[in-house]
Amino acid sequence: MLLVLATVPGSRGAHTAALIAGLVAGVLLLIAALTFYFYWLTTPSRRHSWTASAMVVLAAQVLASSAAALVEPTGDRGIAPWATAVDLLATAVVLVLMLLGGRALPNPQPLLVGIGLGMALTVLHAAGPVGQSLVAPSAATVGPLLITIVVGHLAIALLVARDHNLSEWSRNRLVLTILLVGLAQVARSGAFEGWATDLAAAIGQVGAAVLWASATFVMLRDALANQHRRSIVLEESLLEIESSLRGSREQLHEIRSTIAGTASASRLLDDTSISPVTHARLERAIRTELDRLERLVTQEPPASPGPVDLDATLDVLLAAHRAQGRTVVWEPSGGAAVHARPDDVAEALNILLDNAATHGGTASRVAVTRAADLVEIAVSDEGPGVPPEAREGIFDWGVHGSESPGEGIGLSVARRLVTEHGGTLTLAESDTALGSSFIIRLPAARRSEEVHVRDAGH
Incomplete structure (x- = not known):
């Protein structure tokens, strides 16, 4: 982000810098989502499979919305309501995925589900400003949309807080990530203007990305270390079983030979x-x-x-x-x-x-x-x-x-x-x-x- 701000003319404005921060945050969130997916592979759970899909959708939404705002023509006032509407749709999708996880339904391909839904949201972001093929909501509806987005993120955070399959520290970080992303979406909607709003959007997105990326890294590291310890214990158990089996076979080998000689001698x-x-x-x-x-x-x-x-x-x-x-x-x-x-x-x-x-x-x-x-x-x-x-x-x-x-x-x-x-x-x-x-x-x-x-x- 600092490299872009230093080399690209016109990027040092507060609004543009906030959008660049959103791009960086989207990439970090996508990396965190992939890290959480690998964590799920090491500790399979139906609930966490849907969480992995939801995190991919969330990362794709942050990345797509920031990219769409950067290429938005200046002076087009219909974009903010449209972007807010897509943000609401993304929030609804994430909420539905978390609800499905709470019901422990099977999700055999969480990564494909998340990528598919994230690409659909990206297409929606591009469809508004480019083709004008869809009707953008009016500016008067932005307020209710933002309230609904806030309520949706609170509901998602509540579902995460009730997921006791995750450790307490990871639940707390994921809850804070969801709330920060919601805060950034509200700040980026255009309902509030000024550099303070842009700064809040940048801090919310980058803070959420760094927080969740570091948390998923630690989770994956601990899961791999736990798997390594389990593999060592399993290997030791297998060696004990193999040693016991070998001893039994050796004993049986000698017993069979001794019985054969004794039986022949007794018959004589x-x-x-x-x-x-x-x-x-x-x-x-x-x-x-x-x-x-x-x-x-x-x-x-x-x-x-x-x-x-x-x-x-x-x-x-x-x-x-x-x-x-x-x-x-x-x-x-x-x-x-x-x-x-x-x-x-x-x-x-x-x-x-x-x-x-x-x-x-x-x-x-x-x-x-x-x-x-x-x-x-x-x-x-x-x-x-x-x-x-x-x-x-x-x-x-x-x-x-x-x-x-x-x-x-x-x-x-x-x-x-x-x-x-x-x-x-x-x-x-x-x-x-x-x-x-x-x-x-x-x-x-x-x-x-x-x-x-x-x-x-x-």
């Missing part, structure tokens, strides 16, 4: 052809696996890490796997022990044995060796091996081949369990085209723990 107990030694081994395997299954289902607190006899653990697991018709070649290590939780070691080994049977056929091998302070357990199979392109992500959760019958859970769980005890689980490099070998490395039990394990075994 009725076979009279098996030797007493095998029968006793199967009974011990069933008891051990059922105890582990009970701990899985009841989610007992995990036991403290301690010495784990690998020979005893493997003897139980292999009995269950052999009961399912699988061939596993294994030579006892003679007392190798690792420092870990017994159930975690058993679960990791069970996963690797299942994986070998699923992808490598029924024949597999287990080898236990000790090097320095580590114990190495290799589980190998004679299957097709792991393709080079699949080796990198084979331990990722949920990753499995398109033809794989598994869910891509087991190897990820096994690696996690081993890693929690300071160990590693890797896929060994294969020199041959067939077979794969997974190697667990765990810290060896201390010498005193190994003696305790051997004494317990004897």
Whole structure:
């Protein structure tokens, strides 16, 4: 506005300056209306959708009336009554939109509704002075029109004040905006003359525009910040749900594997052809696996890490796997022990044995060796091996081949369990085209723990 006043000759008159201020106010009000529309998009409300339409109409009316007055030929006294009549029509339109919002009727396109009505009012402003196709009201009717405009703005302000879906500070600013726009319309009508009237019109329009534009900016900022906080909470909730679901799937994966081995072993107990030694081994395997299954289902607190006899653990697991018709070649290590939780070691080994049977056929091998302070357990199979392109992500959760019958859970769980005890689980490099070998490395039990394990075994 200051730029126009400084550069355009003849713009420094009070009336012209007030009209330029009206143009600036109209632009600001239109920006505020669009900002409120985006606010409505973040917090959808039927009532606020009609408010957004009403604010677009109000902004278009201020902008169109100021522009029409600037291009008005001087000396044409029929324009002020015509502009006042259009102001009254705009006030009625805004009032109707606010009443529709109070009834919570659907308004799926508030922006299009507001722009359409605002363009219609703009055409009416242009039709009076240009074509003289419509009859302008007489100067005597301007007074009643102004009174009606004031009453209409008071009614709109009352409807806004009763909208408790908006915060109190935003309601107060919108009420003041409506009243200032009404004041400017009365001052601009031509019923009052003088620089004070032009100043009141300029202050009313610019003040309303700045007030509502700043308020809608703060409203949109707060709404976006609130949406951001909600998205963070929702993301955290989804992560918790995903973590819980993943834990349930991991637990179900191990329960299903344990039940399969236990069921096969229990069916063999009725076979009279098996030797007493095998029968006793199967009974011990069933008891051990059922105890582990009970701990899985009841989610007992995990036991403290301690010495784990690998020979005893493997003897139980292999009995269950052999009961399912699988061939596993294994030579006892003679007392190798690792420092870990017994159930975690058993679960990791069970996963690797299942994986070998699923992808490598029924024949597999287990080898236990000790090097320095580590114990190495290799589980190998004679299957097709792991393709080079699949080796990198084979331990990722949920990753499995398109033809794989598994869910891509087991190897990820096994690696996690081993890693929690300071160990590693890797896929060994294969020199041959067939077979794969997974190697667990765990810290060896201390010498005193190994003696305790051997004494317990004897």
